Amino acid sequence: MARIMDKPLIGVVACRSITEGHPAFTLHQKYLDAIMDAQGVAIILPHRPGQGEAISRRVLPLLDGLLLSGSPSNIEPWRYEATGKEELTDPGRDELALALIAQALPLHMPLLAICRGMQELAVATGGTLYRQLPVGEIAHYVNSDAPLAAQYAPTHAIQLASDGRLSQLLRGMTSLQVNSLHQQGIHHPGPLLQIEATAPDGVIEAVSVPHHPFAFGVQWHPEWRYQHDEASSQLFEAFLHACHQYRKEKRL
Numbered sequence: 001m002a003r004i005m006d007k008p009l010i011g012v013v014a015c016r017s018i019t020e021g022h023p024a025f026t027l028h029q030k031y032l033d034a035i036m037d038a039q040g041v042a043i044i045l046p047h048r049p050g051q052g053e054a055i056s057r058r059v060l061p062l063l064d065g066l067l068l069s070g071s072p073s074n075i076e077p078w079r080y081e082a083t084g085k086e087e088l089t090d091p092g093r094d095e096l097a098l099a100l101i102a103q104a105l106p107l108h109m110p111l112l113a114i115c116r117g118m119q120e121l122a123v124a125t126g127g128t129l130y131r132q133l134p135v136g137e138i139a140h141y142v143n144s145d146a147p148l149a150a151q152y153a154p155t156h157a158i159q160l161a162s163d164g165r166l167s168q169l170l171r172g173m174t175s176l177q178v179n180s181l182h183q184q185g186i187h188h189p190g191p192l193l194q195i196e197a198t199a200p201d202g203v204i205e206a207v208s209v210p211h212h213p214f215a216f217g218v219q220w221h222p223e224w225r226y227q228h229d230e231a232s233s234q235l236f237e238a239f240l241h242a243c244h245q246y247r248k249e250k251r252l
């Protein structure tokens with residue numbers, strides 16, 4: 001096992017919520033466990049509206065990778081030029097996450113963006129979102145009253161781009177069964193992102209940034225019991241491998 005000082009440091013943006021009446025920064029432990037099981041050190045990044053850019057500049061040089069987690073909150077619509085009110089927001093997270101992505105991409109810092117994180121990656125690079133996915137043959141959203149094991153069980157297939165980098169990373173896999181806990185989704189991916197996977201109804205399920213060593217977004221949750229799923233384990237192993245590499249090159 002690697003010494004802790006040799007492990008890459010991965011920043012994970014916190015979510016703002018209310019816990020026992022107190023404003024709190026929270027993060028599901030599964031995201032941090034997946035990083036730490038894969039031999040990384042996770043560090044939670046709190047935020048403060050108005051200081052996202054500055055906090056990002058301060059912390060990025062300390063990090064070797066960035067993980068953007070899922071969250072029930074939605075990105076404020078004005079950030080992708082949509083109109084209308086949004087009840088469930090986390091403006092501080094929007095600000096810090098978008099600043100971190102904008103600053104991390106040119107550095108070629110490894111980035112894994114999950115669910116809301118993938119939507120942040122799209123918005124940060126000029127894409128837009130569906131504020132509510134149309135109801136169709138595939139239910140992308142699972143009843144949040146169901147037991148966790150049911151919520152995070154695979155519900156539908158996705159097709160991986162046959163010549164894509166994700167398929168390559170997953171040793172030639174062309175389709176996967178994934179879980180699905182989102183009501184929004186990427187509408188236009190913007191000029192920078194490559195589509196790596198889609199659901200049968202056309203919903204974008206994974207994206208990457210071309211010419212970047214490791215910048216992937218996935219709409220599903222690979223962190224959920226990732227040790228029990230081959231594709232999820234490979235994704236986390238590849239992410240941590242890229243973070244190790246980044247750390248090594250940064251220190252040369």
Ligand SMILES: N[C@@H](CCC(=O)NCCCC(=O)O)C(=O)O
Nearest residue numbers: 070071072073115116182183184
């Ligand atoms: N609010 C967005 C993003 C959905 C999302 O990230 N869901 C996961 C929440 C719980 C978790 O982190 O496991 C949308 O509805 O599309």
